[in-house]
Amino acid sequence: MAMGLFAKWQPEYAARGLPTFPVKVIGNDKRPAIRGYMKVGSLSSEKLVKQFADASAFGLACGRMTGLTVLDVDCKDEHVLGDALARHGETPFVVRTGSGNFQAWYRHGGEKRQVRPWGSELPIDQLGDGYVVAPPSEGKRMAYEIVQGTLDDLPNLPFMQNAWWPGDQAHRRPAREGERNKVLWRHCMRDAHSCDTFDDLLDVARTFNEDSCVPPLDDDEVVNVARSAWKYTMDGTNRIGRHGAWLSAASLDEMVQDPYFTALIAWLQAQNGPDARFLVADGLREKFGWPREQFRRVRRKAVRTGWIVPLTKPKPGKAVEYRWGEARKQR
Numbered sequence: 001m002a003m004g005l006f007a008k009w010q011p012e013y014a015a016r017g018l019p020t021f022p023v024k025v026i027g028n029d030k031r032p033a034i035r036g037y038m039k040v041g042s043l044s045s046e047k048l049v050k051q052f053a054d055a056s057a058f059g060l061a062c063g064r065m066t067g068l069t070v071l072d073v074d075c076k077d078e079h080v081l082g083d084a085l086a087r088h089g090e091t092p093f094v095v096r097t098g099s100g101n102f103q104a105w106y107r108h109g110g111e112k113r114q115v116r117p118w119g120s121e122l123p124i125d126q127l128g129d130g131y132v133v134a135p136p137s138e139g140k141r142m143a144y145e146i147v148q149g150t151l152d153d154l155p156n157l158p159f160m161q162n163a164w165w166p167g168d169q170a171h172r173r174p175a176r177e178g179e180r181n182k183v184l185w186r187h188c189m190r191d192a193h194s195c196d197t198f199d200d201l202l203d204v205a206r207t208f209n210e211d212s213c214v215p216p217l218d219d220d221e222v223v224n225v226a227r228s229a230w231k232y233t234m235d236g237t238n239r240i241g242r243h244g245a246w247l248s249a250a251s252l253d254e255m256v257q258d259p260y261f262t263a264l265i266a267w268l269q270a271q272n273g274p275d276a277r278f279l280v281a282d283g284l285r286e287k288f289g290w291p292r293e294q295f296r297r298v299r300r301k302a303v304r305t306g307w308i309v310p311l312t313k314p315k316p317g318k319a320v321e322y323r324w325g326e327a328r329k330q331r
Contacts, residue, residue, distance in 0.1 A: 005058065059132055068105060069106045087161075093157060094146075098137065098138065106158060113128055118164065308322045
């Protein structure tokens with residue numbers, strides 16, 4: 001039996017911490033070839049290769065499982081893609097789909113799956129959940145193709161800016177009296193990360209107030225809300241729309257004598273949510289600039305102290321998959 005694209009590319013994605021699964025493409029329809037595809041981990045992905053060795057298409061989950069959010073530009077017009085990148089930030093990884101449309105891949109920041117959230121006239125979906133077909137799968141008219149970047153860019157993607165958040169925009173309905181300040185404040189907190197100056201943020205706040213608050217707040221109130229959001233951002237305490245690490249005082253007291261261990265746990269927290277499955281492969285030591293034995297020591301310590309728990313057994317050429325342990329939950 002000839003090796004299909006899934007069997008060929010599964011190891012390439014797995015080496016970058018991304019478990020994939022086979023996808024069936026029949027005419028205009030594409031769907032996962034298995035059940036439970038949103039829970040496929042590295043080990044089960046590897047096993048699926050034997051079962052679906054000839055599969056010509058494959059996909060991966062969006063969201064916490066992989067740390068990916070995909071902006072699905074359902075249009076062949078490169079100008080629409082350019083406008084989307086201008087709105088949501090440049091990304092090093094862009095795909096042309098099997099229909100000739102585009103996908104822009106970002107690091108997951110908690111976004112949800114939203115179909116046409118910016119209006120039916122703008123053919124763009126936000127995929128912070130669900131799945132996408134991955135390149136170079138066979139598609140409807142052509143193969144999925146990476147038109148910008150390489151697979152090596154996937155572990156270091158930027159967050160998407162100006163994501164659509166149902167809670168912020170009250171499911172697209174106007175913010176009314178009693179909720180206007182809160183909705184405006186969260187909108188400012190999310191957009192402040194992409195503003196260069198307070199005046200930029202104030203312009204964002206005033207536009208949102210005029211378009212989405214009924215009746216609009218007084219301008220003095222808008223200025224106060226924007227100033228509050230800007231202060232949090234300048235102080236470095238604006239964590240809305242951002243991943244990060246948090247350690248209790250008790251945890252830091254225990255860790256202070258081992259800065260390598262502290263750095264590893266903090267970095268893993270910033271990269272992975274509480275329910276994530278992730279890799280702590282030796283390749284990370286190069287990112288940190290640590291000696292191999294130092295990295296392996298702190299990884300063993302993280303397991304021994306209950307911060308991380310191995311889910312798979314080590315194999316030649318296959319990194320072990322981990323989840324968070326009880327120590328993280330207790331701190």
